[in-house]
Amino acid sequence: MATKKINIKPANGKLGILTPGMGAVATTFISGVLAARKELALPIGSLTQMGTIRLGKRTEPRNPIIKDFVPLADLDDIVFGGWDVFSDNVYEAAIQANVLDRTLVEALRPELEQIAPMKAVFDKAYVRNLDGTHIKTGDTKMELAEQLMEDIRRFRETNNCDRLVMVWCASTEAFSEPTGAHQNLEDFEEGLRNNDPHIAPSMIYAYAALKMGVPFANGAPNLTCDIPAIVELAHQMQVPIGGKDFKTGQTLMKTIVAPGLHARALGVRGWFSSNILGNRDGAVLDAPENFKTKEVSKGHVLDGIFNPELQPDLYGDIYHKIRINYYPPHGDNKESWDNIDIFGWLGYPMQIKINFLCRDSILAAPIVLDLALLLDFAQRAGLRGIQEWLAFYFKAPQTAPGLPPQHDIFKQLSKLENTLRYLMGEDLITHLGMDYYEELEKEYAALLQADA
Numbered sequence: 441m442a443t444k445k446i447n448i449k450p451a452n453g454k455l456g457i458l459t460p461g462m463g464a465v466a467t468t469f470i471s472g473v474l475a476a477r478k479e480l481a482l483p484i485g486s487l488t489q490m491g492t493i494r495l496g497k498r499t500e501p502r503n504p505i506i507k508d509f510v511p512l513a514d515l516d517d518i519v520f521g522g523w524d525v526f527s528d529n530v531y532e533a534a535i536q537a538n539v540l541d542r543t544l545v546e547a548l549r550p551e552l553e554q555i556a557p558m559k560a561v562f563d564k565a566y567v568r569n570l571d572g573t574h575i576k577t578g579d580t581k582m583e584l585a586e587q588l589m590e591d592i593r594r595f596r597e598t599n600n601c602d603r604l605v606m607v608w609c610a611s612t613e614a615f616s617e618p619t620g621a622h623q624n625l626e627d628f629e630e631g632l633r634n635n636d637p638h639i640a641p642s643m644i645y646a647y648a649a650l651k652m653g654v655p656f657a658n659g660a661p662n663l664t665c666d667i668p669a670i671v672e673l674a675h676q677m678q679v680p681i682g683g684k685d686f687k688t689g690q691t692l693m694k695t696i697v698a699p700g701l702h703a704r705a706l707g708v709r710g711w712f713s714s715n716i717l718g719n720r721d722g723a724v725l726d727a728p729e730n731f732k733t734k735e736v737s738k739g740h741v742l743d744g745i746f747n748p749e750l751q752p753d754l755y756g757d758i759y760h761k762i763r764i765n766y767y768p769p770h771g772d773n774k775e776s777w778d779n780i781d782i783f784g785w786l787g788y789p790m791q792i793k794i795n796f797l798c799r800d801s802i803l804a805a806p807i808v809l810d811l812a813l814l815l816d817f818a819q820r821a822g823l824r825g826i827q828e829w830l831a832f833y834f835k836a837p838q839t840a841p842g843l844p845p846q847h848d849i850f851k852q853l854s855k856l857e858n859t860l861r862y863l864m865g866e867d868l869i870t871h872l873g874m875d876y877y878e879e880l881e882k883e884y885a886a887l888l889q890a891d892a
């Protein structure tokens with residue numbers, strides 16, 4: 441199916457990427473982009489920088505790297521900024537996070553030291569296991585939002601940025617559900633003025649970003665931009681948003697393996713997922729109210745892939761359990777175990793065991809980069825509101841109200857690729873491929889006629 445090319449503004453000038461939270465993920469992301477810029481390492485895991493996209497027919501040799509197909513900001517044109525409840529600059533924070541080799545961090549030290557966090561909007565009620573001091577004060581939440589907007593304005597001017605994007609890389613907030621103040625923009629703004637306790641710091645950042653016309657992505661499982669008031673603001677300001685919770689580690693594996701079992705109509709009786717991690721994220725998740733936020737975000741993945749109501753004989757009775765345990769000796773190197781009880785022909789049981797020794801921030805950093813580049817691209821292409829085609833990057837993808845999220849990573853990739861093809865005026869790829877065989881038929885028919 442041919443599509444019409446959309447008018448996309450060019451990626452001229454500098455792109456500022458702002459991260460509320462400058463901990464393990466953000467510092468690994470920033471260091472990685474700087475390292476790639478200096479050609480010290482490759483941006484592996486970033487689909488935009490390393491992934492190819494097929495264009496046209498399978499017989500055409502057109503498989504460009506995504507960044508060479510879509511007009512994305514160049515890595516050389518990115519500047520970094522953010523907020524944290526600790527005042528450490530990015531060099532100090534990267535050393536503290538202890539994700540990257542010391543030699544690499546030292547090689548980047550002059551640039552990393554230049555990036556210092558701005559004072560955070562913080563509320564201990566949402567993250568009780570953190571005690572930061574680098575925090576804004578203000579009488580109302582609206583005042584705090586205005587201070588964030590002033591930060592954004594100043595950052596844009598000082599760094600001579602053409603465009604900005606914000607990606608939430610701060611700690612997971614305590615579990616909350618949408619309430620009255622979240623339902624529409626008017627009530628939300630009233631809540632900001634009245635210090636409504638249901639308005640979390642992450643929502644104040646999202647509000648400030650959108651008011652400034654800055655696209656926003658949520659890398660943690662908190663509600664943040666996944667509430668009607670913020671979606672309304674995104675439409676009003678014509679800004680794209682996306683969330684939530686970077687899809688890394690165990691959930692990444694789950695959304696790779698589960699679609700394969702489902703594709704072969706193999707049954708699943710149980711899926712026990714356990715993991716240990718020892719970074720600051722793990723310490724925050726050690727509080728039950730913060731763990732609940734994560735548990736809920738991870739919990740819907742299997743239902744979304746197996747759709748038990750459609751195939752109750754295969755998936756109607758899955759026991760799905762997730763455990764996250766804080767284990768400091770492992771630091772950022774998370775270890776996960778999955779025990780999967782499956783059954784096949786005539787109900788015979790089998791088991792799969794997965795032991796993933798992953799590095800949390802190494803998997804998350806390229807997602808921050810891709811989300812920032814693709815949201816900036818979406819903004820220049822005139823897209824606004826929820827960007828479901830970016831579900832590929834999230835554990836709990838945000839969708840239009842009433843629409844079930846797509847969790848199967850291969851379907852998510854196909855949607856992302858087709859969205860890029862569509863925006864760039866290329867044919868969508870259905871993988872039907874009948875036309876190749878219709879041509880063969882014609883060739884055989886011609887051969888038969890020639891033989892006759």
Ligand SMILES: NC(=O)c1ccc[n+]([C@@H]2O[C@H](COP(=O)([O-])OP(=O)(O)OC[C@H]3O[C@@H](n4cnc5c(N)ncnc54)[C@H](O)[C@@H]3O)[C@@H](O)[C@H]2O)c1
Pocket residue numbers: 460461462463464465466523524525526537560561562563567570572608609610611612613641642659660661685686687688689719720721724799800801803804
């Ligand atoms: N690493 C992964 O694989 C992964 C995957 C999915 C989601 N996440 C989420 O990404 C987020 C960051 O993870 P991390 O490993 O970098 O954690 P981290 O604890 O190393 O960093 C988070 C930083 O946010 C800061 N912070 C907390 N509240 C803040 C606020 N209100 N404003 C500004 N800064 C604030 C903390 O001081 C800390 O420095 C977490 O919410 C985590 O759950 C990570």
